[in-house]
Amino acid sequence: MTIQNAHGLHVRPATKLADLAGKFKSNVTIHKDGQDVSARSIIELLTLAAAHGTELRIRAEGPDATEAVDAIAKLVNSRFGLE
Amino acid sequence: MQILKGTPVSPGIVIGEAFLLDFEEFRMPRRAVEPEAIEAEVQRFENAVDRVVAEISEDVKRLEESMPDGDLHLIFNGHIAIVRELVPTVVDSIRKYRFTPEHAVSKKIRQTIKLLTSRDDPSGFAARIVADFTDVEKRLLRVLFGRRGDSKSGAAGKSIVFARDLTPSQTMALDRTKILGFVTEFGGKTSHTAILARAHGIPAVVGIADVTREVSGGDTVIVDGTKGILIVEPDGETLKKYRALEKSFISFEKRTAEEMRAQPSETRDGIAVALLANIELPEEAKGAREFGAGGIGLFRTEFLYFDARNLPTEKEQFEKYRSVLQAMDGRPVTIRALDIGADKDVAGIASPERNPFLGLRGIRLLFERMDLFRTQLRAVLRASAFGKARLMFPMISTLEEVKQAKAIVADVREELDAEGASFDPEMPIGVMIEVPSAAIAADILCSEADFLSIGTNDLVQYVMAVDRVNEKIAPLYQPGHPAVLRLLRSVIDAGARAERPVAMCGEMSGDPLFTALLLGFGLRSFSVVPSAIPEVKKVLRSVTIAEAKQIAQDALALPDAHQVVEYLTEKTKRIIPELF
Structure with missing residues (x-):
């Protein structure tokens, strides 16, 4: 998926993403250029420095993995409901 | 728990949270x-x-x-x-x-x-x-x-300020109502922090090496400004003990202040003694009156030059001086002309020197900076129309300097006259006695000066050849040294012979230890930090002039500062045991 909001994955979207990821039992990780971070950690998400147009990959492992990936993709694609 | 020792510079006990400046x-x-x-x-x-x-x-x-x-x-x-x-x-x-x-x-x-x-x-x-x-x-x-x-x-709590050293401009920026105590790594009894702390009755300990590394912000600390002790993160028992001490100290201070406020400032045998206040900021005039000051004996004007990035205008200065004169409501206010030198980094006025204490400072600097000098004189003179103003010059060492300074005042007066501005034509003009040459030849200066004011901080430093903020030689800074005592007596005598009022505005005059001694020398005007007024008054109200003369005579017979201080401590202890 691609970060589509103009301001990138900054504090606000990262907070929303981490909140959402925390609701699932599965471990969700986000990948960017060989860097893996936990989707539950705002600090780690922010270190991705994912500006507008950055390509990210989501991976989830656990009982609700599919639901988690779907929900997160939806959030990212809706530009985090912020714009 | 950690106990550190420093130099006690402002008495009192306080417990609070550390704040690293x-x-x-x-x-x-x-x-x-x-x-x-x-x-x-x-x-x-x-x-x-x-x-x-x-x-x-x-x-x-x-x-x-x-x-x-x-x-x-x-x-x-x-x-x-x-x-x-x-x-x-x-x-x-x-x-x-x-x-x-x-x-x-x-x-x-x-x-x-x-x-x-x-x-x-x-x-x-x-x-x-x-x-x-x-x-x-x-x-x-x-x-x-x-x-x-x-x-x-604006709801921040009160705290104990820790710093390596406090520059005058830093202290100006502090909200003093929020400071419970001071602790610094550098400085001695007459450093800026010490003077400020005493002026406000804030306990302070200075000269604790590396203290800002030992203490973290938010630590609970106890400052004992009477003994010079700092306790970091005290245990429960220590805390309990000091809480009791803190309480009794506060009540003693308050009791003395209340007890003394309404009492006249006179000796037990009814000789009136002027008890005046030293202030640094116009706002302090109010506090000085609350402590019962009979006037301002030393209004330092350096604050005007620390605060402003730009030099103060005549109007700004005039308004500050007038506000103090009005606050004192007809009581005398002695304004000291700007007293800076290379040791005080003030708005880039003075350039660095190898030996700043013997350099271009006080009146010497004012003669070089005629623009600053004349502006200040105009402001002081114009303010003199609003109260009982007096003017004094710092760092006078020769009679010529007094004459020259007075000539400039006369010139400024003419200028104001021509402009139709009002001022007090009789405003007394005096000199600070803080350089040994001025002290030794004080009688000569009396021919030109309307009054003398002894600045003991610098005088002791120059007589002893001891930099008062250098902690390595701090024990040599001895106000009780026989040479200092003899010199003080001779200045007071010279003033009396020439019928010129003599005041003292250094730290010594606010130290109750020396009150009786100085009375015995014939001093009748003490200018002290406002918070010291009650204690000094208590001592002077307890002695007669005859007793004071005896104390002075006994002290002069002693061979060294140590014995002098011991003797005076014993005498003063009988009057205010709580102080020791």
Whole structure:
């Protein structure tokens, strides 16, 4: 998926993403250029420095993995409901 | 618990939270956490987190109220989430590596920031995220270092200020109502911090090497300004003991102040003695009156030049001087002309010198900077129309200087006359006696000076050849030295013979230890820091002139400062036992 909001994955979207990821039992990780971070950690998400147009990959492992990936993709694609 | 010893410079006992003034530099305390203190440090960190979360929540609330449609507050919610996320990592490193919370927080955030700045950032996106982390770090460190709420809430608690040294401009910037005590690494009894602390009755200990590394912001500390002791993180028993002492000290101070306020300033045999106040800021005039000051014996004017980036205008100065004259309501106010030299870094007026205490300072500098001098004289003269103003010149060493300064005053008077401005044509003009040549030949200066004011801080320093802020030679700074006593008596005698009033405005005049001695020398005008007025009054009301003369005679017969101080302590102890 691609970060589509103009301001990138900054504090606000990262907070929303981490909140959402925390609701699932599965471990969700986000990948960017060989860097893996936990989707539950705002600090780690922010270190991705994912500006507008950055390509990210989501991976989830656990009982609700599919639901988690779907929900997160939806959030990212809706530009985090912020714009 | 850690007990450190320094120089006591302002008496009193106070217990409070440490606040490190130099925190902007974020100097991390080097101290590793003692194993038994680990849990307390974890607790301190968790408290700090709670406080920061509460602070940010307040900001969020304010934003929601002021901009209900915006989503800016979401950023702050993000900051709260970041703070919470830091907790396990930081707690872990306090426990595992015995880091202080300050160090642990800083380390974690620095690591994160390093990650962000390590790669290319053409859009500047990473830089913006770095700013978020820096903001969170600042908030946490500010609370951990003990600076809370600062300008924002105005509700910040009172604290004990720690600094390496306090420059005059730093002390000007402090909100004095929020300071419980002072502790510094440098300085002696007559350093700026010490004078300021005594003026406000704030306990202070100076000269504790490396103290700002030993103490972390937010530590509970006890300052004993009477004995010169600092206790960091006291145990329960010590705390209990000092709480009782703190209470009894406060009540003694208050009792003395209340007891003395309405009493006339006179000796037991009814000889009137002027008890005046030394002030640094116009706002202090009110406090001086509350302590029962009969006037202002020394109004330092350096504050005007520390505060302003630009030099003060005549109008600014005039208004300040007038406000003090009006606050004193007809009581005398002695304004001292600007007294700076190369040791005081003031608005770049004085340039560095190899030997600043013997250099271009006081009146010598004013002659070089005629623009500053004339502007100040105009302001003082114009203010003299609003009360009983007196003017004195600092650092006078020759009669020529007095004549020259007076000639300039006369010239300025003519100028004002021509402009039709009003002023007091009779305003007395006196000189500070603080240079040995002026003290030894005080009788000669009396031919030109309307009054003398002995500045003991500098006089003792010059007589003993001891830099008063150099802690290595601090024991040699001896106001009780026989040479100093003889010189003081001779100045007071010279004034009496020439019928010129003699006042004393140095630290010595506010030290109850010397009150009886100075009365015995014939001194009838004491100018002291406002908070010292009640104690000095108590001593002078307890002695007769005959007794004071006897004390003076006995003290003069002693061979060294040590014995003089011992003798005077014994005598004063009988009058105010609570002081010792």
